[in-house]
Amino acid sequence: MEDESAIDRLISVYSTKVRHQSDLTVGPLHGAMLPGFDSESDGTSDFESIVEDLSSDEEVGEGTEDSENDTDNESAAMESNDEDNEDHLALPDTSDEEFSDAEGDNDVQTDLSDAEDDDSETEDESEIDEVEEARKRAFFAPEEEAQVDDLPQSFVTMNLSRPILKGLSQVGFSQPTPIQSQAIPLALLGKDICGGAVTGSGKTAAFVVPILERLLYRPRQVAATRVLVLCPTRELAIQCHSVAVKLGAFTDIQFCLCVGGLKIASQEAVLRQRPDVVIATPGRLIDHIHNSRSFTLEDLEILVMDEADRMLEDGFKAELTEIVKHCPKSRQTMLFSATMTDNIDELIRLSLNRPALVQIDSAKKTAKKLTQEFVRIRDSREGDRPAILLALCRKVCKSKCIIFFRSKLAVKEMNIMFTILGLRSAALHGDLSQIQRLAALELFRDGQVDFLLATDVAARGLDIKNVESVINFNMPLNYAQYLHRVGRTARAGRIGRAITLAGEADRKILRLAIKNSSQSKVKHRVLQPTTVEKYRERIGKIRDRVKDVMDNDKIDEKITVAEMQLRKTENMLKHRDDIMARPAKTWFQSSAQKQENQSWANKEYNAKFSAKAQQALKKAKKSEKLSRRKARQGSEEDHKAQQQAMGSIRAAKKAKRPKRLTKLSETNPAPTKRPRTQGDKLNVGFTEDLTNPTKKGAGKPRMAAKKSMSNVKLQNKAKGKGKGKR
Numbered sequence: 001m002e003d004e005s006a007i008d009r010l011i012s013v014y015s016t017k018v019r020h021q022s023d024l025t026v027g028p029l030h031g032a033m034l035p036g037f038d039s040e041s042d043g044t045s046d047f048e049s050i051v052e053d054l055s056s057d058e059e060v061g062e063g064t065e066d067s068e069n070d071t072d073n074e075s076a077a078m079e080s081n082d083e084d085n086e087d088h089l090a091l092p093d094t095s096d097e098e099f100s101d102a103e104g105d106n107d108v109q110t111d112l113s114d115a116e117d118d119d120s121e122t123e124d125e126s127e128i129d130e131v132e133e134a135r136k137r138a139f140f141a142p143e144e145e146a147q148v149d150d151l152p153q154s155f156v157t158m159n160l161s162r163p164i165l166k167g168l169s170q171v172g173f174s175q176p177t178p179i180q181s182q183a184i185p186l187a188l189l190g191k192d193i194c195g196g197a198v199t200g201s202g203k204t205a206a207f208v209v210p211i212l213e214r215l216l217y218r219p220r221q222v223a224a225t226r227v228l229v230l231c232p233t234r235e236l237a238i239q240c241h242s243v244a245v246k247l248g249a250f251t252d253i254q255f256c257l258c259v260g261g262l263k264i265a266s267q268e269a270v271l272r273q274r275p276d277v278v279i280a281t282p283g284r285l286i287d288h289i290h291n292s293r294s295f296t297l298e299d300l301e302i303l304v305m306d307e308a309d310r311m312l313e314d315g316f317k318a319e320l321t322e323i324v325k326h327c328p329k330s331r332q333t334m335l336f337s338a339t340m341t342d343n344i345d346e347l348i349r350l351s352l353n354r355p356a357l358v359q360i361d362s363a364k365k366t367a368k369k370l371t372q373e374f375v376r377i378r379d380s381r382e383g384d385r386p387a388i389l390l391a392l393c394r395k396v397c398k399s400k401c402i403i404f405f406r407s408k409l410a411v412k413e414m415n416i417m418f419t420i421l422g423l424r425s426a427a428l429h430g431d432l433s434q435i436q437r438l439a440a441l442e443l444f445r446d447g448q449v450d451f452l453l454a455t456d457v458a459a460r461g462l463d464i465k466n467v468e469s470v471i472n473f474n475m476p477l478n479y480a481q482y483l484h485r486v487g488r489t490a491r492a493g494r495i496g497r498a499i500t501l502a503g504e505a506d507r508k509i510l511r512l513a514i515k516n517s518s519q520s521k522v523k524h525r526v527l528q529p530t531t532v533e534k535y536r537e538r539i540g541k542i543r544d545r546v547k548d549v550m551d552n553d554k555i556d557e558k559i560t561v562a563e564m565q566l567r568k569t570e571n572m573l574k575h576r577d578d579i580m581a582r583p584a585k586t587w588f589q590s591s592a593q594k595q596e597n598q599s600w601a602n603k604e605y606n607a608k609f610s611a612k613a614q615q616a617l618k619k620a621k622k623s624e625k626l627s628r629r630k631a632r633q634g635s636e637e638d639h640k641a642q643q644q645a646m647g648s649i650r651a652a653k654k655a656k657r658p659k660r661l662t663k664l665s666e667t668n669p670a671p672t673k674r675p676r677t678q679g680d681k682l683n684v685g686f687t688e689d690l691t692n693p694t695k696k697g698a699g700k701p702r703m704a705a706k707k708s709m710s711n712v713k714l715q716n717k718a719k720g721k722g723k724g725k726r
């Protein structure tokens with residue numbers, strides 16, 4: 001059982017911190033500091049800066065020497081090197097040549113096969129795109145409706161009430177960020193909103209402020225829960241709750257936090273009072289809907305989903321459908337995320353009413369002041385990840401660093417390694433109790449540990465001031481998750497650095513990262529083989545100790561579970577009559593069902609890491625789109641006739657097409673294969689991915705069309721049509 005008072009203490013410490021940190025915030029977030037204010041770059045400067053960075057990286061790295069001596073006292077050895085000012089661990093890797101030739105060939109093959117695919121599929125895909133675009137136009141509110149004529153430059157000009165203005169000033173927000181300027185006025189009008197802006201750009205206040213303002217005018221005769229905010233993780237819900245409490249400090253609005261891991265009885269007691277705002281994680285909320293007498297969502301006026309794209313994912317599907325079922329249809333719904341989806345099929349489930357799309361930044365952008373670095377991990381070197389991570393933590397990211405892992409086991413193992421080697425770290429993952437999770441966050445927030453080792457449970461939304469760097473031990477599942485992870489740094493206009501250990505299978509996300517990096521820099525970090533070797537040896541020496549600790553931890557975990565079971569049984573024996581007299585609890589999902597769902601989601605998650613599975617997924621999605629289109633096209637016969645017509649249109653189009661420039665002729669012979677030279681090497685594989693973000697997209701008409709569309713949008717913007725909106 002959790003010690004509830006300890007948890008409350010942690011939450012209240014946490015809340016104080018949020019206020020304190022906000023006070024320390026750079027004050028007003030001036031437009032130039034935050035993404036979204038500046039006009040977008042055309043990409044040329046990105047490319048140049050990448051090339052510059054690569055060359056300067058290598059120059060700086062030359063000659064940096066790691067002079068560590070191996071000692072038995074690992075921590076002392078780690079300490080002794082603190083003075084190394086090795087910002088760039090670059091040295092040409094002499095083993096590159098052998099590998100890159102083979103890889104280069106592979107690359108060419110991959111690209112060619114892709115190109116063939118594209119040729120036959122482009123037309124179908126563009127048709128699908130058109131249909132999707134039309135559906136979007138029908139679903140979202142037209143641009144004019146989603147627009148506010150004169151964007152307010154200050155909170156005062158938003159006509160907010162005094163208590164709200166006082167709350168804003170108390171937390172140090174004097175000027176709205178772009179997402180706040182656009183979303184708050186629309187939300188005050190009661191419109192449904194799909195809001196997107198980069199990580200750390202103030203989305204929380206963008207929905208909290210209008211909620212508070214609207215609640216000031218609620219009828220007070222009968223208490224009712226009018227607002228529900230859903231968050232995907234407990235930590236995020238706790239954070240959102242404290243931001244709301246701070247901003248509403250000068251109002252009489254009542255808040256309730258309902259998350260798993262905290263005592264249900266005290267939450268029930270608060271819910272009985274019908275608080276105005278409930279901030280919750282889905283599982284615990286459903287428990288209350290079913291089992292807390294007198295708690296109801298029938299008076300709900302506003303439903304907010306933070307990290308909405310995550311909430312719409314498969315893992316939350318059943319829970320979300322259940323919650324939405326209990327909310328009145330007439331409510332206002334607001335969705336926010338840095339990677340906000342505009343997938344209509346997902347959004348339709350929420351029965352939105354012509355939502356306004358408030359997209360400040362592309363859903364693919366990182367924060368402007370983020371520097372992204374990638375360390376290449378060759379297939380044959382996968383086992384070097386721990387050594388590389390230690391080298392990075394020892395020499396580059398020495399404090400205020402969050403490290404993301406793919407599994408809980410990896411977090412546990414690395415945390416033990418860090419401790420043995422004298423690096424101050426804390427672990428955050430789903431196997432910990434809520435009190436342990438909050439305590440780990442506290443240790444990191446307070447600077448009592450330098451490294452927070454975490455699974456994706458910490459990837460979204462967490463706002464910890466002054467996180468200097470994020471390291472991805474593994475590339476995450478998808479690009480959206482990458483954006484959220486690296487978004488834990490470089491927040492609210494500050495600088496930050498993300499270093500990702502990128503394996504051969506991660507190139508797709510790598511390319512996306514490079515292509516979408518705005519003015520932030522992208523670098524290829526090269527570590528000296530001798531440095532890696534040194535840490536590898538060190539890890540080898542402590543491996544047995546790590547295993548011993550892991551084994552002991554497993555035994556401890558089993559003891560804890562057994563103790564819990566024992567307490568439960570004792571409790572049952574002591575209070576049997578009382579317990580049996582209570583009404584039986586209703587479970588939305590049995591634990592077996594929940595486990596089944598979870599393991600299905602996990603399987604899907606892991607499967608996505610294999611290239612084959614990704615291809616299959618892509619195909620499945622495409623055929624799903626095609627079958628949807630078919631379904632819309634009416635009867636079978638109509639469909640056939642239409643197919644025939646489309647076929648002849650396609651044939652006619654093909655006949656009209658200009659001949660390919662690459663067509664071989666005597667004057668334009670087929671390129672003969674020649675041995676690679678040193679110069680070529682720079683342009684293949686990983687390095688080329690870093691320097692040529694457009695490689696994969698080159699020759700894809702659909703991409704070109706999209707680019708030209710976005711140019712038109714940019715031109716429209718320049719003409720003053722309104723920023724960042726469709």
Ligand SMILES: Nc1ncnc2c1ncn2[C@@H]1O[C@H](COP(=O)(O)OP(=O)(O)OP(=O)(O)O)[C@@H](O)[C@H]1O
Nearest residue numbers: 029173175177199200201202203204338461463492
């Ligand atoms: N108007 C403002 N003035 C000054 N600071 C602000 C303002 N709005 C938000 N902030 C600060 O910016 C930081 C990021 O805000 P928030 O956590 O809401 O970002 P977010 O866009 O929700 O990020 P994520 O996508 O990662 O969830 C917070 O520390 C917050 O205190």
